[in-house]
Amino acid sequence: MKPGNHTFSVSEFLLLGLSEQQGQQPLLFGIFLSMYLVTLVGNVVIILAIGSDPHLYTPMYFFLANFSLTDLCLSSTTVPRMLANILAHRHTITYAACLSQIYFFLWFIGLDVFLLAVMAYDRLVAICHPLRYTLVMSPRRCILLVVISLILSHSYSLTHTILLAQLSFCADNIIPHFFCELLPLLKLSCSNTYVNQCVLIYWGGALTILIPLLIIISYIRIVAAIVRIPSASGKWKAFSTCGSHLSAVCLFYVSAIGVYFIPSTDDSASKDRIAAVMYAVVTPLLNPFIYSLRNKDMKSALGRLLSRRAL
Template identity: 55%
Template structure:
C-alpha cells in the first residue's frame, strides 16, 4: 500500500457510530441532548459552589473543577461530531484531528487526576478531621489542581508529538466519532512500535498511580469509619464519599469496559459505540450523581434557582 508523508495529510474521515443514514438524525438528537444536559448540569454545579458561601470548602472546590473539566472534555468531541452530521461531511483536518487527540488526553487525564485528588481530600477529612482545614488549605488546593493539569498536559503532549513523526496510508478513515489516539496509530504506515509501547506504558502508569491512590485512600477511610462508635457518624462519613465513589466506579468501570470490548471484538465500530460510555455518558451522569445524592448541593441549587444564594 502506498504511503504519503505526514505533511501531505490534509484530513481524516470520521466514520461515526453507524453507516445508516436513517439513524443520523436520531444520533444527532441524542448527542445534542446529552451535550446540552452536560453543559447545563455542570454549569449549575459551578455556579452553586461559587455563589453559596456554605460550599466554599475543599470538597466543593475540587467538585467545581471536575465539573468544568467535564464540560471541556465533552466539548472536545461532541460538537465536531454534531457539525459533521449536520453538514453530512465526515472530514476533519489533520491539525484538527491531532488537536482533538491532545484535548481528549488532557481533559481525560485531568479527570483521572482530579478523582484521585478528591479521594485524598476525603481521606484527610475522615481520617484526620482535626487538621483537615490546616492540611487542605487554599494554597494546597490550587497546587493540587495545577499539578494535575501540568501532568495531564505533559502526558497529552508526549503522545501527540509522537504521532507527528508518523507517516500515514492513503486510507485515512477513522471508525470512530472522534480522533482517538489508538485509532490514529493504527492508520500509520510507518513503524508504530514506540507509539504503542508508550500508549501501554505511560497510560498504565498514568491511570494506575491515581487508581492506586484512590484505593489506598478508601482502604484507610473504611478502616477509620468502621472504628467510629456512632452509627450516625458512620452514615455521615460514608454519605460524603458515596457520590465520589459512584463517579469513580462509573469512570474506571466504563474505561475498563471499553478496553475489554476492544480486546474481544474485531469490530472497531462496536468499540467506538462502547467508548461513548466513558467519553460522553460519564460526563452526562456526573452532575446528577453529585446533586441527587448530596443534600447541601440540592439546597444550594434551590437557592441559586430562586435567587437566594448567599454571595461569596
Template identity: 55%
Template sequence: MEGENYSRVSEFILLGLTDQPEQERHMFLVFLIMYLITGLGNLFIIMAIRTDSRLHTPMYFFLTNLSLVDILYTSTTIPKIVVNYIYGNKAILYTSCLAQVFFFYWFAGTDSILLASMAYDRYVAICASLHYAMVMTPRVCVLLVAVCWLWACANALTHTSLLTQLSFCSHNEIPHFFCDLSALLKLACSDTFINDLMVNTVGSLTVLIPFIGILISYVRIFVTVLKIPSIVGKWKAFSTCGSHLAVVSLFYGTIIGVYFSPTSTHTAQQDMAAAVIYTVVTPMLNPFIYSLRNKDMKRALRMLLTRKPGLSL
C-alpha cells in the same frame, strides 16, 4: 518501505457509531440532549458554588474544577459529532484531528487525576478529620489542582507530539466518532512501537496511578467507616462512597478496558460503546452523583435558581 513513499493524508473520515441515516438522526438528538444536560448541569454547579460562601471549602473547590473540566472534556468531541450529523460530512482535517487528540487527552487526564484528588480529600476528611484544616489548606488545594492540569497537559503533549512523527498512507477512515489515539495508531503506516510504549508507560501514570490512589483512599475510608457506631452514619458514608465509586468504575473501567487490554480481546464497536460511557455518560452523571445527592449543594442550587433579578453576587 521508505518514509518518502508515504503520502501524508490531509484529512480523516470519522465513520461514527452508525452509517444508517435514520439511526444518525436519532444519534444527533441523543448526543445534543446529553451535551446540553452536561453543559448546563456542570455550569449550574460552578455558579452555585461560586455564589454560596458556605461552599468555599476544599471539597467544593475540587468539584468546581471537575465541573469545568467536564464541560471542556465533552466540548472536545460532542460538537463535532453533532455537526457531522447535521451536514452529513464526516471529514476532519489532519490538524484538527491532532488538536482533538491533544485536548481530549488533556481534559480526560485532568479529570482522572482530579477524581484521585477528590478521593484524597475525602480520605483526609474522614480518616484524619482533626488534622483536615491543617492538611487541606488553600495552598495545598491550589497546588493539587495545578498538578492535575499540568500533569495531564504533559501527557497529552507527549502523545500528540509522537503522533506527528507517524506517517499515514491512503487509509484515512477512523472507525470511531472522534480522533481516538488507539484508532489512529492502527491506521499508521510507520512503526508505532514508541507510541504504544508511551501509552503503556506515560499513559498509565495518568490513569492507573490515580485509580490505585482512589482504591487505597476508599479502602482506608471503609475501614474507618466500619468503626462508626451509628448505623445511620455508616449508611450515609457508604451511600456517598458508593455513588463516587460507581462513577469511578465507569470512567476508569472503560478506559482501562480500551487502552490497557490486548486489542485482540475487543472489537471497534466495543471500543466505541465504552468510549460513549467515559466521554459522554460519565460527565453527564457527575453533577447528579456529586452534587444533587448533597444537601448543601441542593440548597445552593435552590438559592441560585430562585435568586431575584438584580441581586448582586
C-alpha cells in the same frame, strides 16, 4: 516509508461516526444534542451553585467545581464536532484538527483522572485526620494540587500528540470512530509506532492502574476509619461524603476498562465506540446528577441558586 520521515500524504481523515446508516443520523443528532445540552446545563449549574454559595467554599467543592469544568470541556471536545458533521453530511476532519482534538481530549481525560485521585485524597484527610483537615487542605495546597493535575495531564496529552505528529499516514484515512482517537490513528499509520506504543503502555498503566490503585488504598483506609466511628449516624454521614465520588470513579473506570482491558474481537471497533461514548459523553452527563442528588449540601445550594434566579 522510513520511520524518520515526517511527511504524510493524508491531509484529512474520514470519521465513520457511530453509525454508517444515513437513516439513523437524525436520531443520533437528536440524542447527542440533548445529551450535550443536559451536560452543559448540569455542569454549569454545579459550578454556579458552588461559586455563589459561601457554605460550599471548602476543598471538596473547590475540586468538584474543577471536575465539573473538566467534564464540560471533555464533552465539548468531541460532541459539537460530531453534531456539525451530521448536519453538514460531511464526516471528514483535517490532519491539524484531528491532532488538536486528540490533544484536548487526552488533556481533559487525564485531568479527570488526576482530579478523581485528588478528590479521594481530600476525603481521606477529611475522614482519617479531621482535626488536621483545615491545616492539611489549605487553600494554597488545594490550588497546588489542581495545578499539578493540570501539568501532569498536559504532559500526558502533549507527549502523545508530539509523538503522533512524527508518524506518517499513507493511503488509508478511515477512522472507525466518531472523533479522532489515539488507538485507531496508531493503527492507520504506516510508520513504526513502537515508541508510541511504549509511551501508551507507560501512561496507560499510570492512569488506569496506578491511579485507581491509589484511590482503592485511600478508600480502604477511609472504610477502616468509618468502621471505628461509634455512632451509626456518624458512620452514615462520613460515608455519604464519599458516595458521590466513589460513584463517579466507578462510572469512569468501568467504561475505560471496556476500552483498554477487554480483549479485542472482530467487533472491537463497535465496542470501542460504545465505551468512548460512556466515558466521553455519558460520564460528563451523569456526574452533575450524581453529585447533586446524592449530596445534601449540593441540593440545598442548588435550591438557593434556583430561588435567586427565579426572583
